[in-house]
Amino acid sequence: MEHITVLGAGSWGTALSVVLAQNGHQVMLWSHREEEAKRMQEEREQASKLPGVLLPENITVTGNMEEALKGNDAVILAVPSTAIRSTAAKLREYVSSDQMIVCVAKGIEDETFLTLTEIIEEEIPGVRACVLSGPSHAEEVGRQMPTTVVAGAKKKEDALYIQDIFMNGYFRVYTSPDVIGIEMGGALKNVIALAAGIADGLGYGDNSKAALITRGISELTRLGTAFGGKTETFSGLTGVGDLIVTCTSIHSRNHRAGELIGKGYTAKEAMDEVKMVVEGVNSAKAALKLARKKGVNVPIIEKINAVLFEDKKAEDAVKELLMRDRRKEFQTLKW
Numbered sequence: 574m575e576h577i578t579v580l581g582a583g584s585w586g587t588a589l590s591v592v593l594a595q596n597g598h599q600v601m602l603w604s605h606r607e608e609e610a611k612r613m614q615e616e617r618e619q620a621s622k623l624p625g626v627l628l629p630e631n632i633t634v635t636g637n638m639e640e641a642l643k644g645n646d647a648v649i650l651a652v653p654s655t656a657i658r659s660t661a662a663k664l665r666e667y668v669s670s671d672q673m674i675v676c677v678a679k680g681i682e683d684e685t686f687l688t689l690t691e692i693i694e695e696e697i698p699g700v701r702a703c704v705l706s707g708p709s710h711a712e713e714v715g716r717q718m719p720t721t722v723v724a725g726a727k728k729k730e731d732a733l734y735i736q737d738i739f740m741n742g743y744f745r746v747y748t749s750p751d752v753i754g755i756e757m758g759g760a761l762k763n764v765i766a767l768a769a770g771i772a773d774g775l776g777y778g779d780n781s782k783a784a785l786i787t788r789g790i791s792e793l794t795r796l797g798t799a800f801g802g803k804t805e806t807f808s809g810l811t812g813v814g815d816l817i818v819t820c821t822s823i824h825s826r827n828h829r830a831g832e833l834i835g836k837g838y839t840a841k842e843a844m845d846e847v848k849m850v851v852e853g854v855n856s857a858k859a860a861l862k863l864a865r866k867k868g869v870n871v872p873i874i875e876k877i878n879a880v881l882f883e884d885k886k887a888e889d890a891v892k893e894l895l896m897r898d899r900r901k902e903f904q905t906l907k908w
Contacts, residue, residue: 574598575738578645580660581605582613582634583849584622584711585677586651591715592744593649594629601645602628605652605660607636622849626715642667647675647738649705650693653850654680654760657689661696670699675724675735677705679759680852681859686866688756703731704752705739706759707810708818710825714744721745723811725755747810754802755811758793761874762816763853764860765789766827767834768877769820771887774835781891785873786820792871796860799867827853840881857881872897 575598579590582604590602604610613619614634617627628634635641642648648668652660657678668674674697676689687695690702707722714720724735724746732748740746749755765785772781793816794807806812819825830851833843844851861878864871876894879885 575646576644577601577647577649577738578603578641579649579651580638580641580664581651581653581678582609582619583651583653584619584715586649587613587619587623587626587628588711588715589649589651589677589705589739590632591626591629592739592741594631596738596741598631598738600632601641601643602632602634603638603641604634604636610634610636623711623715638663639667647673647734650674650676650678652678654678654682654689654852655850655855658682658692658696661693665697668697668700670697671701672697673701673703673731673734675703675705678852679706679756679763680856681757681760681863683855683859683862686859686863688753688760690752690756701726701728701731703727703735704755704759705735705746706755706815708814710818710822712824717743719743719745721747721810721814723747723749723755723809725749725752725811727752749806749809749811751803751806753800754797754806757797757800757802758807758812758815760852760856761793761796761860762789762812762819763827763851764857764874764877765793765816766819766825767831767851767853767857767881768873770825770828770831770833771835771877771880772831772891773828774832775887775891776835777891782820786816789820789873790816792869792873796864796867796869796871796874799869800863826851830854834880835887854881 578601580603590600594600693702703726709720724732726732736746826849830843876890
């Protein structure tokens with residue numbers, strides 16, 4: 574039995590806490606809101622974000638970070654991507670320099686272009702920052718529906734440890750050394766999911782969505798490999814797998830926000846309606862800046878930025894994508 578701290582009591586942090594508890598570990602689940610922590614501890618449920626999923630007795634919910642981190646074997650960081658830096662800064666005084674921190678959020682920091690594990694390492698020098706990612710909606714994990722993810726770490730033994738504490742009969746965990754590829758895939762797929770949602774909001778059909786997903790994975794791979802990710806990663810669970818689930822699922826907040834934008838909502842109105850953090854909106858800006866920095870062609874990401882931040886009509890963005898200069902599907906294939 575391990576003592577695991579989960580920071581972030583939203584839907585994903587709660588779902589992963591339940592997985593760990595069902596595997597026999599002692600879990601401390603931290604919420605940044607004292608009243609939420611007290612309510613969850615008493616009611617044994619995250620009623621607003623993961624209703625119907627009861628917390629096992631070996632989960633303790635607290636609003637005190639210092640209490641949550643006492644005597645832990647590993648920390649799971651499950652706060653939104655925009656809160657990773659501030660949370661890591663608070664975490665610094667309570668953890669040792671070689672602490673294992675497993676980031677389960679997905680995103681890229683807009684101003685610095687850093688991935689989330691890079692932010693953690695910058696804020697807490699010496700920690701072993703790892704990642705757990707893949708096609709995994711909290712709503713399904715919380716109900717023990719079969720799910721498969723990937724644990725990424727620079728050291729093999731760290732990846733194997735994450736695999737060991739999480740894996741069970743409904744939650745399968747693979748391992749990978751490609752931390753940057755896993756993180757780039759997780760962040761960039763949210764941007765493509767916004768595009769898929771916009772297409773649905775406009776009333777387009779399966780043809781449009783299939784095109785967005787397949788061309789989206791091309792953009793994701795080009796950009797991700799330009800920053801050091803491995804091609805294999807983008808064809809696996811944290812690339813194609815995560816993209817498919819995010820672009821097609823009713824649980825996807827990024828797809829839902831995109832759908833609302835396609836129906837005429839502004840980006841802010843869509844995020845307010847979804848009532849949860851829409852990571853793709855924050856990642857879209859960073860993705861475009863990254864692409865321009867490396868000279869990578871990302872037409873879908875460009876048009877998503879134009880719709881989100883330049884008031885371009887979604888219908889016009891789609892037409893412009895379709896009417897770009899003619900080209901081969903794969904530039905590497907020769908006649």
